[in-house]
Amino acid sequence: MKKTDYIITGAGASGLMLAYRMAQDTFFDDKSILIIDKEKNLTNNRTWCFWEQENGEWDDLIFKSWNHIYFGSDYYSEEINIAPYQYKMIRSAKFYRYLWEVIESKPNIQFLSAKVHGFTEMNDFVTVETSEGEVICNKLFNSILFDESFKTQQKFPLLQQHFIGWFVKCDTEVFNDNVATFMDFEIPQNGNTRFMYVLPTSKTEALFEYTLFSKDLLPKQDYENAIKDYLKQKGIENYQITETEHGAIPMTSFKFWKNNTKNVLHIGTAGGWTKASTGYTFMNTTKKTQAVVSYLKGNQDLSRFTRLTKFWFYDLLLLDVLAKHNGDGAKLFSSLFKKTNIKTILKFLDEESNLSEDLRIITAVPPLRFVKALLKRMF
Known part of the structure; x- marks a missing residue:
């Protein structure tokens, strides 16, 4: 052979x-x-999305990009200019x-x-x-x-990022295609971390994804009903579903x-x-x-080939907190986006931040639960 x-x-x-x-x-x-x-x-x-400063390797393949994102919750809501970054699809x-x-x-x-x-x-x-x-x-x-x-295994928490997405098309111009909804927590949380993710690709077309960070998947109908309710909440009733997608990504x-x-x-x-x-x-x-x-x-x-970095440990602590207090995700992410410059957040999530920037992220989130998670990991 x-x-x-x-x-x-x-x-x-x-x-x-x-x-x-x-x-x-x-x-x-x-x-x-x-x-x-x-x-x-x-x-x-x-559908893959990522943020990047200026031109990048895959620019010829970009379907759509945005210079503004929206973050929404009961605690904090804002449309954010992410320049010099672009959010790319x-x-x-x-x-x-x-x-x-x-x-x-x-x-x-x-x-x-x-x-x-x-x-x-x-x-x-x-x-x-x-x-x-x-x-x-x-x-x-x-x-x-x-x-x-x-x-x-029991040593590391396991959540899943699970979602169902609908590409919808409307007869009239109902979307602001200059803004991507990064996270909208203004939906029922039901004891989990749940948000809507919306990517308007034109004034008449958009991808709506009902997304959860939690341990267990839902019946298919629950995702679809949540998307229907959100569209109705936004006053969008006449639409056609042109494509669908679904996924479950391990977070551990x-x-x-x-x-x-x-x-x-x-x-x-x-x-x-x-x-x-x-x-x-x-x-x-x-x-x-x-x-x-x-x-x-x-x-x-x-x-x-693989080397552990500080970001592996940061992720571990966040997952420890989200796994134990899964219903508090909206509050946690709201605190982060409210108190931290978006460029620092994106740099941190890209694992390119320095220690000073790391500290800004760490001090922006509710400290007590992270301290408890840290002590538990240490001892």
């Missing part, structure tokens, strides 16, 4: 982005790379097609349409079991969440990277690349895939 240098399991955002970066770098031109997934997904099954179909066009231009990168059942590591190679048989590689980059022990500080070995690196959600405190993944994946490519040029021991 012929051995491949690198195998990437899963052709979602993280797997494709890593393959795309390898395709762009001449260092990998003499390396054989195999991507394995059931199919090449070219549909609009995902990408639809997955255009993103997938763009990456595949680059990947498929490289003869050393192949695609295998197959279901991945698992893998086994042996000394200096990895065997990947698929529905089309076994394939062998020197290094495996796995984005498939095989190990679900994070769901049953569980150390996924502990499963990394010399020859296996878990990437994407399977590697803990999702920002634990927010569920945002796209920009983190952009940075991580760049780092992986750079790392491979000087080091082949994949177990040493």
Whole structure:
């Protein structure tokens, strides 16, 4: 059986982005790379959003961007100018097609349409079991969440960012497409952290997502009823649902990277690349895939790729508080947005803030529960 240098399991955002970066770098031109997934997904099954200053790597793929965001709650509400940042939106179909066009231009990168059942590591190679048989590689980059022990462990809290979204179209101009609703907590909380997320893509079209940070999913009808109620609350009654989307993203500080070995690196959600405190993944994946490519040029021991940072601990404390006091999310986030400059918040969430900026964030949120969470972790 012929051995491949690198195998990437899963052709979602993280797997494709890593393959795309390898395709762009001449260092990998003499390396054989195999991507394995059931199919090449070219549909609009995902919407990714992120904030960025000025021009960025993915600007040609941007579907819509905003310079203003809205935060709303019973405690604090404001429309906020986020300049020099922009809040940017990408639809997955255009993103997938763009990456595949680059990947498929490289003869050393192949695609295998197959279901991945698992893998086994042996000394200096990895065997990947698929529905089309076994394939062998020197290094495996796995984005498939095989190990679900994070769901049953007790050391780290587990919440989920779960949502259903409706793309709606109206006959009249009812939306202000200059402002994205980042978080609107002015809806029934019902003991959880619940908010509406609204992205107006034109004056007649918008994406409405009913989103929760909580432990348990809801019946589908509950999400849909909440969106209907919110639209009615906003005076929007004549609309057409053009697309829908749904998702459940794990929010946890569980150390996924502990499963990394010399020859296996878990990437994407399977590697803990999702920002634990927010569920945002796209920009983190952009940075991580760049780092992986750079790392491979000087080091082949994949177990040493991931390093703990202060932001991992910050996320852990926030999740400790949200898990124990899930109904207080609106109050917590309101305090943060009310007392802190938006640029500092975005920089902090991007894990680019310095200690002084960290302290501004920490002192902006209700301190007692965080102190208790800190003491519990320490002792």
